[in-house]
Amino acid sequence: MRSPFFLWGMLALIVLAEIYGYVAVRTAFAPASVGGRRAMAVGYWLLTVGTWAVAIWAGSTRQTGAVTLKPYLMCLPLVLLAGKTVVVLPLLLEDVARLAARLFFRGSPDANTADEPLLSRSQFVSRLALGLGALPAAALLWGMIKGATNYKVRRVSLKFPNLPPAFDGFKVLQISDLHTGSFASTEPLQRAVALINAQKADLILMTGDLVNNIATEVEPHIPALQQIRSDLPKFSSLGNHDYGDYVQWPSLEAKRENLARLARNHAQIGWRLLLDESQVLERGGDKIAIIGVQNWSSHANFPKHGNLAQAHAQSGDAPFKILLSHDPSHWEAQVLNYPDIDLTLSGHTHGMQFGVNLPFMKWSPVQYVYKQWAGLYRQGRQHLYVNTGLGYLGYPGRVGFLPEITVFELRRA
Numbered sequence: 107m108r109s110p111f112f113l114w115g116m117l118a119l120i121v122l123a124e125i126y127g128y129v130a131v132r133t134a135f136a137p138a139s140v141g142g143r144r145a146m147a148v149g150y151w152l153l154t155v156g157t158w159a160v161a162i163w164a165g166s167t168r169q170t171g172a173v174t175l176k177p178y179l180m181c182l183p184l185v186l187l188a189g190k191t192v193v194v195l196p197l198l199l200e201d202v203a204r205l206a207a208r209l210f211f212r213g214s215p216d217a218n219t220a221d222e223p224l225l226s227r228s229q230f231v232s233r234l235a236l237g238l239g240a241l242p243a244a245a246l247l248w249g250m251i252k253g254a255t256n257y258k259v260r261r262v263s264l265k266f267p268n269l270p271p272a273f274d275g276f277k278v279l280q281i282s283d284l285h286t287g288s289f290a291s292t293e294p295l296q297r298a299v300a301l302i303n304a305q306k307a308d309l310i311l312m313t314g315d316l317v318n319n320i321a322t323e324v325e326p327h328i329p330a331l332q333q334i335r336s337d338l339p340k341f342s343s344l345g346n347h348d349y350g351d352y353v354q355w356p357s358l359e360a361k362r363e364n365l366a367r368l369a370r371n372h373a374q375i376g377w378r379l380l381l382d383e384s385q386v387l388e389r390g391g392d393k394i395a396i397i398g399v400q401n402w403s404s405h406a407n408f409p410k411h412g413n414l415a416q417a418h419a420q421s422g423d424a425p426f427k428i429l430l431s432h433d434p435s436h437w438e439a440q441v442l443n444y445p446d447i448d449l450t451l452s453g454h455t456h457g458m459q460f461g462v463n464l465p466f467m468k469w470s471p472v473q474y475v476y477k478q479w480a481g482l483y484r485q486g487r488q489h490l491y492v493n494t495g496l497g498y499l500g501y502p503g504r505v506g507f508l509p510e511i512t513v514f515e516l517r518r519a
Contacts, residue, residue: 122194123190126190129197130235130236131146131150134233134236164177164180177501181250188246189243192239197235200227246503246505249460249503249504251503255298256509257510259305259513260510264516265519267519269448269518270394270425276308276309277514279302281512282495283313283315283494284312284496286318287317287319299333301511307336309338309387311342311428313452313493315495318352321364321367332375332376342398343380344381344411346433349365380430382412382417383397384418392425394428395424399414399429399436400413401432402433418447432453434454434479434492435478441490445487448489449514451493453492453493453495455476455479460505460507463480478490493512494509
C-alpha cells in the first residue's frame with residue numbers, strides 16, 4: 107500500500123504540472139485582447155478537465171467483449187501530464203530568477219527597455235518549456251500508435267564449459283508476458299508468430315503472463331499461437347497475472363476453474379506447462395534439463411506459488427539446466443542457491459514499457475524496484491536473462507523497451 111505522503115506528493119505534482127502547463131500556454135502565446143485571454147483560459151481548462159473526466163470514466167466502467175479504446179482514453183491525461191511535468195522545471199527556474207531579480211536588484215527581468223525584443227524572456231522560456239514538454243508526450247503517443255507492437259529480435263550468445271557437445275550451437279527462443287487480454291486484434295500476434303518462426307529456433311520457451319486476468323482472454327488468439335513451430339516440445343510457465351488474483355471471483359472454486367482452463371489453453375496452443383517440474387531433452391546421446399516453476403517473487407505484493415526444490419529434484423543429473431521463473435527477484439532469493447542451474451529465464455518487469463534503451467545507456471523507473479530488470483545478468487557461472495515482454499499492460503504502448511523476442515545461441519566454452 108502506498109503511504110499517504112506518496113499519494114499527497116503525487117497529487118501535489120499533478121496540480122503543480124497542470125498550473126504550470128496553463129501558465130506556459132498563456133505566457134507563450136499571450137493573446138492581446140482580454141477576450142482572447144479568457145477564451146484561451148476556458149479552452150485550456152475545459153480540455154484538461156474533460157480529458158481527466160473521460161479517463162476516470164474509462165477506468166471506472168466495466169469493459170466487455172473485445173478490447174476497446176478505453177485503455178487509450180485512460181492514458182491520455184498521463185501523456186499530457188508527462189509533457190506538463192517537463193514544463194515545470196524551466197518555468198520554476200524562471201520564477202526563481204524573477205524573484206531573485208526583484209529581491210536583490212529591485213527590478214523585473216521583463217522590464218521594458220528602449221530596444222524591447224520581439225519575445226520577452228518569459229515568452230521565450232515558456233515556448234522552450236512547451237517544446238521540451240512535447241518530447242515525452244510525443245514519445246508516449248508514438249509508443250501507443252507504433253511502439254506497442256514494434257517487435258524486435260534480440261540475439262544473445264552464451265558460452266558454458268559444461269554444455270553437452272550435442273547442444274553446441276543450440277538455439278533457444280524465449281517469449282514472455284504476452285498479456286493477450288490487451289489485444290483488440292490477433293493481427294499483431296500473427297506478425298509476432300511469423301517473426302518467431304523465422305528464427306528457426308531449436309527450442310521455444312514462454313515465461314509467464316499469457317493473460318491479464320482471465321483464461322478466456324487468450325482464446326481468440328489460440329489459432330495464431332498454435333502456428334509457432336518447433337521440432338521439440340514447447341515449454342511454458344505461469345506468471346503472477348495468470349492466477350486471476352487481480353479480479354473478484356464469485357467463489358474460490360470459480361478462481362480455481364479459471365486456472366485450470368488456462369492450463370488447458372496452454373495445452374491447446376501446444377505448450378507443455380511446467381508446474382514445479384522438469385523435463386529432460388536428449389540430443390545425440392546428451393541431455394539438458396528444462397525446469398519450470400510457478401510464480402515466485404521476493405516482493406511481498408506478488409505471490410509465492412513456486413516450489414523450486416520440487417522442480418529441481420526432477421532434473422536429475424542433467425549436466426546443463428535451464429530454469430523458467432517468471433519473476434527475476436527469484437534469482438537472488440533462491441535460484442543462486444542451486445549452482446547447477448546454468449541459465450534462468452524471466453520476464454515480469456516489461457522494462458516498465460518506458461525508458462531509455464541505448465547501447466551505452468539503459469534506464470527505466472522499474473530499476474528502482476527490481477535489481478535485475480532487463481537483459482543479461484551473471485553471477486559466477488550462473489546467468490539470468492530478463493525478457494522485457496511481447497505484450498503490454500496498463501499503458502497501451504512501449505517507448506525504449508520495445509516488445510522482445512530473444513534468441514539465445516548456446517556454445518561450449
